[in-house]
Amino acid sequence: MKRLLPVVAVFLAVAASAWAQDVSAQKAVYNSIEKNLGSYKKVKAKGPDGAALTGWIDTDDVPVKILAKLKGETDEYYVGPDGKLAFVYREWDKDGAKVEERFYMDAEGIVKWLSTEKNAPVMHGEDYREMWYALIKSNVEYSKVLAPEKPATSAEVKAADTRMTEGKFLRIDEGDYFHWVMKDDATGEEATFFILKPDASVEAVVSDPEKFVGRKCRVTWKESTERIPEAGQKMDVQQILSVSWK
Structure with missing residues (x-):
């Protein structure tokens, strides 16, 4: 029995260390x-x-x-x-x-x-x-x-480096944030954009995305640095601003 004591002591020491x-x-x-x-x-x-x-x-x-x-x-x-x-x-x-x-x-x-x-x-x-x-x-x-994020003003949106992507709307992915997913005509691949500060045209799709699946669209988006609380830091993201339909 005495031979087991050192083993028990080591076990207790390890357990105490793990808890502490x-x-x-x-x-x-x-x-x-x-x-x-x-x-x-x-x-x-x-x-x-x-x-x-x-x-x-x-x-x-x-x-x-x-x-x-x-x-x-x-x-x-x-x-x-x-x-x-x-x-x-x-x-x-x-x-x-x-x-x-x-x-x-x-x-x-x-x-x-x-x-x-x-x-x-x-x-x-x-x-x-x-x-x-x-x-x-x-x-x-x-x-x-x-600490709500302030929506971008019209002047800020115009001043931002906005871009356009044309293609076919596929779906809205849900997670900590909504993501707009479409097929890019230029590359033939999926393009994904954060939905952070959308206008009414994007909000309409988020509320009922099934209505728009497969439709041709032109998306206006920009690259920006945003505070993402879930990530615990600021991140460079591509976010959708608006959408028009063909």
């Missing part, structure tokens, strides 16, 4: 935001789920902290300098008792979860993944309400 994930980066984000909270622009709004929102917005119009209050639940979201969600503090009531949860995240998912709930459920890999997606989704939706 390094969350110093996430704590640094939290501490920095809280320390400088007074330097951010503070705004209030109502979320799409009815949550009472308070946001602290930095100079890049990114909400670095969001406080969301729902009946019986309060969530606080903290975003790192890379624009990605780093930490979420959740407080909710269970049978009259306060439960606190802390979610520490990196670019790959939740790295550590702490809860004061008695008999808390055991979370597995897929559970962590679903929770991570849900937290990111809520943060993105709240961010759009607190």
Whole structure:
């Protein structure tokens, strides 16, 4: 029996090491935001789920902290300098008792979860993944309400380097953002455009794309750098502006 003790000790050491994930980066984000909270622009709004929102917005119009209050639940979201969600503090009531949860995240998912709930459920890999997606989704939706992107003015659209593509409309792909997909007459291949700030002609297709499948069209689009919250950064994208039909 004594021979097994070193093996057990090694196992316990490995288990303890795996549980003690390094969350110093996430704590640094939290501490920095809280320390400088007074330097951010503070705004209030109502979320799409009815949550009472308070946001602290930095100079890049990114909400670095969001406080969301729902009946019986309060969530606080903290975003790192890379624009990605780093930490979420959740407080909710269970049978009259306060439960606190802390979610520490990196670019790959939740790295550590702490809860004061008695008999808390055991979370597995897929559970962590679903929770991570849900937290990111809520943060993105709240961010759009607190710091909405300003639509381009007519003058800005005209001044932009716009281009045209002719071809056949195929479909609207859905994801974090809608994408316009068409067959380019010039190349014979599929061309895809972000749908970010569409006019009425594009919105009509998004609302009922089946009506337009297979029709010949001319698309006006531009290349631009946009803040994409889901990606946690600014990206160069090709976005559709308008469409006309042949």
